[in-house]
Amino acid sequence: MTVSHNAKWNKEVPDIVVSRLPIYLRSLYILAGEGKEITSSQELAARLGLSSAQIRKDLSHFGEFGKQGTGYNIQFLRERLEHILNLGAVWPVALVGFGDLGHALVHYAGFVRKGFEIQAVFDNAPHKVGHRINSTLIIEDVSKIKESVRAKGIKIAILAVPLEVAPGITDVLIEAGIKAILNYAPTTLTVPSNVKVQNIDPIVYLQNMTYYL
């Protein structure tokens, strides 16, 4: 997977702009699914609750994507965004924690459709370790994380473990070469600057909304 395009831009594009690109991409998939071939910053803006000027400005960080007055070709813009976001190949993913949430994540078809495949699952419960999830996945003991993640060349992990063990598991994941962690544990992880973390804690989102109620 080439990173030359991104290497050029990494330092220049604000994180907040990058964070909106997957949302634009998601809208393009939905529009394509509706049979549309052309869209516009106005149409995307209306669907996303953003301003069309913001969408044009965000995309302008990465070049020209449409001609004035003719809108965006959906397939072209989709392919460009996939390239910018490094979505050219399937990313192997390690899942740590096979509780209710881990179970739901393993069975979520959206990952594979969007280029992410859970290729390793770890848990520390003796009655789960060795259990076959499907034709390719067997739950491994957490003590195997470093060995297994390295052997499989996995760079992305999903952390679905209790708060108490999250920091220790995070350290092991980083030693194993993980560079991006999707963190479902309800705590803030301490990681080196070259490791990315995104946090999903439903309580944080709910409390954010109750402020306004």
Added chain:
Amino acid sequence: MTVSHNAKWNKEVPDIVVSRLPIYLRSLYILAGEGKEITSSQELAARLGLSSAQIRKDLSHFGEFGKQGTGYNIQFLRERLEHILNLGAVWPVALVGFGDLGHALVHYAGFVRKGFEIQAVFDNAPHKVGHRINSTLIIEDVSKIKESVRAKGIKIAILAVPLEVAPGITDVLIEAGIKAILNYAPTTLTVPSNVKVQNIDPIVYLQNMTYYL
């Protein structure tokens, strides 16, 4: 539940500041769980990967919480943040969608611990409707949303349904009086300005990170 405090500040505090308050609160719970009674903006900053100046500035929107040089009393700051975020009572929550994710959400103990209780569950699958989840919850048909949500006075909904049905369900939830939606469906919802939405789409977060890999 009084909203007088928030009513005063609603217009003045930037959303980005509000979005960090639950993260501060979460850290306070963790610190208290470690037996600590006093913390500081420096300690919080180190744990959260933020600057201490930002934390002090965020909190200053809501008054004075600590004395220069003595840090914050954790219990006092926790109670103030709970008040600011309207967390004084248990919020009843409606869950729509009882697939793998809905199952995990219903069994997530974190909700009740943090003041959110799922008090209604809806699905459209005939073999699920009528199924008893626990001593108080029975899965209801989605056709009952309006009636049931209104009767129970529920203002917060968690949407864990497929993309295709999310817009229609959202309209029904809003008619039922829902004012805050935690949206797990992988699409952007169109809602009136007096309804808050927070989105949790793991693909969006993963793609945000692959940009940097």
